[in-house]
Amino acid sequence: MKQYTVAILGATGAVGTQMIQCLAEQDFPVGELRLLASARSAGKKVETPFGEVTIAEAGPDAFAGCDIVLGAVEDDLAKELLPHAVEAGAVVVDNSHAFRLDPDVPLVVPEINAEDISWHKGIISNPNCATIIGLVPTWPLHKIAGVTRMIVSTYQAASGAGAPGMAELEAQIGAMGRGEEIPEPKAFAAPLVSNLIPQIGGFKYEGYTSEEMKLQNEGRKIMHLPELRVNCTCVRVPVLRSHSESITLEFERDITLDEAREALASAPGVKLVDDREAENAHDRFPMPIDTSDQDLIWVGRLRRDISNPDAARGITFWCCGDQIRKGAATNAVQIAKLLTE
The missing domain is CATH 3.40.50.720 (NAD(P)-binding Rossmann-like Domain)
Known part of the structure; x- marks a missing residue:
């Protein structure tokens, strides 16, 4: 070779x-x-x-x-x-x-x-990391029913700001545990420990940030869907690594939950974790603690979008993936x- x-x-x-x-x-x-x-x-x-x-x-x-x-x-x-x-x-x-x-x-x-x-x-x-994590499970569903719209909220770990972001969160956690004053933030706009920061990137378009617009602009190019519509809110959360996303998809054609589960279970790069009856929470749905330091995008919490007038054409799910690795x-x-x- x-x-x-x-x-x-x-x-x-x-x-x-x-x-x-x-x-x-x-x-x-x-x-x-x-x-x-x-x-x-x-x-x-x-x-x-x-x-x-x-x-x-x-x-x-x-x-x-x-x-x-x-x-x-x-x-x-x-x-x-x-x-x-x-x-x-x-x-x-x-x-x-x-x-x-x-x-x-x-x-x-x-x-x-x-x-x-x-x-x-x-x-x-x-x-972009959030684009990859969101699109890998979206793609197999698009192939069945043709996605036209995405409503997404991302819960992005400190790892999105690289090693400085992770070090800053760890230092803040340590200071809080010792009862000390939290160090002045440098990697983020505000302290991340015990907090959420609902802005990633600068404001670009109609109040949306650069990070939020990436999912639409990059998604259109990757999936060859120039008319794809995306409404995205990106939030930094006090998690060390592995981003999470709540995604609602709207489709051109009907798609059943069984079809969606079957497509996700067989899709490359995806792991379906969607058992509401499981005794252990780790087997019920994806969580950042389980998806860090591996390469699959875990998907769960599949359900109908009950806000869609045509419920057969709307699906909501939750996914997690390691930002440093697959992202x-x-x-x-x-x-x-x-x-x-």
Whole structure:
């Protein structure tokens, strides 16, 4: 099997670190692994499943000889550096928002639109974490009945703000447990412990935030549904990792709950957890505590949308998925692996 030189840009962050683990878990044919980060991390040695790797400073000249580059940095750095990776001959799978809505860049969830990889021009975008977690279970239902509208509330973990967000929540929990004053928040707009923050991203359109508009704009591109309508509210919750979403779908055609359950139970990337009679709550419905550090989107609480005048065309469900893994690193590595096949 051909071996590939793989670079991770942003290798020391939460997503970059997880990408290393995902490459090993998916038996990716790595011949050489390069870890790229800021100047303050350059020179540090990291033990990986592919051997010890010395972190190099990220820069325009860091991509020579790379076959695949996995991007795990913020938008501005992605825009600055990743075109240099393409110029050096690499194919980029980028986790930032920088290229997602570019019409020349595929936006891919492998369970939904893997075929879009074929028309890339050097860069393939990884969707937003909440978009991935919501669309993976929506897609098999869309194939049955044709989704036209989504009403979504997201309950997004501290991991959505990366390692700093998780560290901040842990510090606040510790301070509260010791009876100390909660440290001044830096990763979030307000203290997250014992709190909910109903704004993620800046306000963009009619009072909706940038994070809320991603589900509609990215969902339209991924599912090839330019008329898809989405009403989304994004909330930061005091959970360390694994996002949750409450989703109501409206369809073109009738769909029964039995059809929905059967489709979800057999869908790739999905685990159906929907047993109201189970004695143990962990077997009744998905929860973040159960879905962290794994790659499936767990789905449960399936029921009719009783607010829909045509109840046969409305379904509501609850889902949870690990933001760092399937919401970011795993999805990127799955795309990269498709490039090798």
